[in-house]
Amino acid sequence: MCAHYRTILTLEISAAQGCHVCLAFWDQLSDAEKEALRVEESKAMMNKEARKDDGGNVREDEKVKEEPRSEKEEEDYFEWLTFTILQRDEYCGGDYVLSLAFSGDGIDWGKVSARKDVALGLYVLQEITDDAAEPFHSVQASSTASEDSWATAMTWFQKCRSMHTACNENRDKPAWYPTRLLDIADIGSDDGLIRLIQTTEVATLSGPYCTLSHCWGKVHIIQLKRLPKTFREAILAAKRLGVSYIWIDSLCIVQDDLSDWFREAALMHKVYSYSLCNLSASASKDSSEGLYRNRNPRTLDTTRAELNVAGLGSSITTTRCEMHDYFFWKHNVSQCTVNRRAWVTQERLLAPRVLHFGRYQIFWECREHDACESYPEGLPSLFVAQTTTNFKALDPAVYAKRIAGEGRDVDADTASYRIWNAIVWTYSRTALTVAGDKLIALSGIAKRMMPTMDDEYVAGMWRKNLGSALLWHVDDKENIDSASLARPSTYRAPTWSWASLDCAIATDTPSERGLSIEVCDVVLEYATDDTTGAITSGWLDLCGFLRPMCLAQRDYGAGKRWYMVVNGTIVRPQDESLEEFDRLGPMLYFDVPPPYDEAFDSDNATQSLFFMVGRMPIVDNDYMLVLLLRLVDLEGKLFERIGVAVSGAGDDREMLLAAVDEETKRGLPCLRYENGQHTIRIF
Secondary structure, three states: OEEOOOOHHHHHHHHHOOOHHHHHHHHHOOHHHHHHHHHHHHHHHHHHHHOEOOOOOEOHHHHOOOOOOOHHHHHHOOOOEEEEEEEEEHHHOOEEEEEEEEOOOOOOHHHOOOOOOOOEEEEEEEEOOOOOOOOOOOOOOOEOOOHHHHHHHHHHHHHHHHHOOHHHOOOOOOOOOOOEEEEOOOOOOOOOEEEEEEHHHOOOOOOOEEEEOOOOOOOOEEEHHHOOHHHHHHHHHHHHOOOOEEEEHHHHOOOOOHHHHHHHHOOHHHHHHOOOEEEEOOOOOOOOOOOOOEOOHHHHOOEEEEEEOOOOOOOOOEEEEEEEEOOHHHHHHHOOOHHHEHHHHHHHHHOOEEEEEOOOOEEEEEOOOEEEOOOOOOOOHHHHOOOOOOHHHHOHHHHHHHHHHOOOOOOHHHHHHHHHHHHHHHHOOOEOOOHHHOOHHHHHHHHHHHHHHOOOEEOOEEHHHHHHHOOOEEOOOOOOOHHHHOOOOOOOOOOOOHHHOOOOEEOOOOOOOOEOOEEEEEEEEEOOOOOOOOEEEEEEEEEEOEEEOEEEEEEEOOEEEEEEEEOOEEOOOOOOOOOHHHHOOOEEEEOOOOOOOOOHHHHHHOOOEEEEEEEOOOOOOOOEEEEEEEEEEOOOOEEEEEEEEEEOOHHHHHHHOOOOOHHHHHHOOOOEEEOOEEEEEEO
């Protein structure tokens, strides 16, 4: 382990000069986080100086307040980046790994950022076998608008159109066009008029169109120079691809007409699936920033380093390596500005090919190839296996072909549900401007999945797999922001659907194995005739073993923790000789966690809390999954879902499955009690 920069300024300068490592860290921070970091550093340095006497030494009265530090430890207290070289890692192809971490013990990181996924880096160090090879400079241009950048993009584009079967599935199908398009045939520069056309009224309409998504006003005949910068540059980019039409949502959907918006939203799966190419303003926060960026070409160079491998299980002391940022695609594409928008998830997945105009370079993404200016021939194999790359593998058609090509015997139904779970995982980590759009912004992907699923779509889930799908839980380590912890005021899904919340979701395995609940009936009402779109109300009837419970907080470490209480006893291992960590009991994942939901005291008093075991463990190391429920209408026997509990210990299971006398079971609130099981209604 070794320290790197000890001031934010030197770190910032190094990033600006093209150091890949410093740049990767610095770019993860928002402008607000960078400024907060500077402020916290200033406070830390002032505190450091205040601890010293006139001679520059730490005062004796300060030394007694803490563990004594050596001179080096005193300096390291304010270091910002720490490198750790790890031994060869099988997960990273057997290469050496460089781990990067923010240290800065003198900084209160909680005052800089609420995020938990920032300030980490991982570099794969691939040994260079050709000693004569010199570092190459593959990118020379200082702008992503350069002819060099466009030449690279056109190479990807032309190869894809001529050689990729999966990307050209619509080639032999009858042409399809959106309701409206922008006719850009006569545009040659920043001058010229663009016509908004009704495609059904143009007899001579022919040729492909491109897409771009941004929100902006409503007009019919538009001067190119009066459009926002992103629109202007996207139109000219589409012309470079040889097309005469482009679809931009805010110009091709009537903005003040809700019926038109619903009608067009139901066609999104076709709008993007039939587009020639989706142009993505990946680095732009709004339509004024445009597609292109100036850059330092050095940031795109392949970095080489002389690595000291003494003590790392090698017979040599040094070796030459190329450095590859393991999170390169994640930081530059998957988590770029535009791809954090919920609507863009389906735009990116459904379009056969996407050109991402990033902050430092252009990226290419199609159903058969991922590339960028740094890796124009395609991404190195160390990237390909990651979940953040090969995004289009989530397309069911692409997935099916890949499985067939690999000769794998995979159950088609299970595979489809696994793909859907991966889509939900990705989609739930994006943000919506309008909370009510949660299901609408996903409807295009649902329509794309329907032929593969051969199943009924149910509020963001699928009917045949609904039993296990109900066992999703909030991934409390990855919530987008604190606002996501509250249930949205705008209704868009029943409480049993993950789509009722605005936070990161983790799904259960799509399997009937050990499942102990059964969905008897589902009723949903929709805003339109589109059953993949907006929902106005709904409920389901669920059959299983209902049990009463309470919820209680108890001290745990320096804080508190919630526990299930059954039959007056906290559900956790009862052996008090065990360490506190070994007596945790089930992990509770609340849909709306405290302190945002403060009703547990009154719920306990009114005996309104219940649970139903959703999945039983089959073998010893299996988890038990438990639905947590609240009775909200005793007369109507209506419940709402409030969370999921995950239990892994034998004592927990025994307490949760403890026998209940027949009289108690018959007295529990339910629609029906038959054969020892309760049927309840969850809305």
